[in-house]
Amino acid sequence: IKTIGVLTSGGDAPGMNAAIRAVVRAALFKGYKVKGVRHGYNGLLTGDIVDMNLRSVSEIIHRGGTILYTARCLEFKTLEGQQKAAQACREAGIDTLVVIGGDGSFRGAKDMAAQGIPCIGIPGTIDNDIACSDYTIGYDTAMNTAVEMIDKLRDTTQSHDRCSVVEVMGRNAGYIALNTGIAVGALVTLIPEVPFDLDRDVISKMKETQKTGKKHFIIVVAEGAGKASDIANEIQARTGIDSRATVLGHVQRGGSPTLRDRVTASRMGYHAIELINKGIFNRVVATRAESIVDYDISVALSMYKTIDTALLDISHAISI
């Protein structure tokens, strides 16, 4: 019997647990043994490896976070660290590793493959910034959390005729911001992919809409595009409108995963085991037009994806 190791790495995302569950259950069903590596690649270096059985993944499908914990591991970025990690796999009897995480984690998986431990990557990050996949586990839950929070902000923003500048997560990508901005009816959404001019794109637009009777404003800013506090201060200084900054922060990374995240995680986890069972290794599982597909890790890491310009147009057209 072959043994499959599973770990979560990089930033956590709601739905990672559902992915772990799918990997463990599908693997056991096919007759593999499964070991959980805790705290990402760190667990390989410290020997934090646990046996997983059917009940190890009970009661987790609805829980955010990751029962295997996650971490960033600097030592693993060195060749010595990678050799040590591969040796730890061999000692633990792990023949193949399933890595749930982002691009950085997949670079690590590629390095493990180079050390003789074949890997499969599963995209788990709220930021949706993995080029090979239309969708990443956690993205939907994070956006729904952001929408819920900004809906609450809207109530108080409206009551006081204020401007709320809300900073959402996304690292260097604007996916969360763009969709959330549309969903909450933001006047302006600022994303890193589109350079902006505060006067032209924000202040003038606020003044224009003021003429039509608008008294309160929601501005969504992606963390990669600017700081909410700087933008709110500028707006207040130049318009006199009482402006407040809200940074949603890590609440966006938690919470019970949505149906979409649970189902996608289950499909991806199952697909990872199907690949291993067919003897296909060193692939990243991805979604493409609602289907589950997979790419060679190196190809996946060299791919590029762009923001949906139709969404940008919609956002501009209806936020007046």
Ligand code: ATP
């Ligand atoms: P997220 O985008 O959600 O934070 P990520 O997987 O991109 O996820 P990183 O912090 O970039 O997060 O990477 C996670 C871990 O993967 C790192 O701490 C490191 O152990 C490993 N890793 C990252 N980049 C490399 C690399 N170039 N070579 C080897 N290992 C890497």
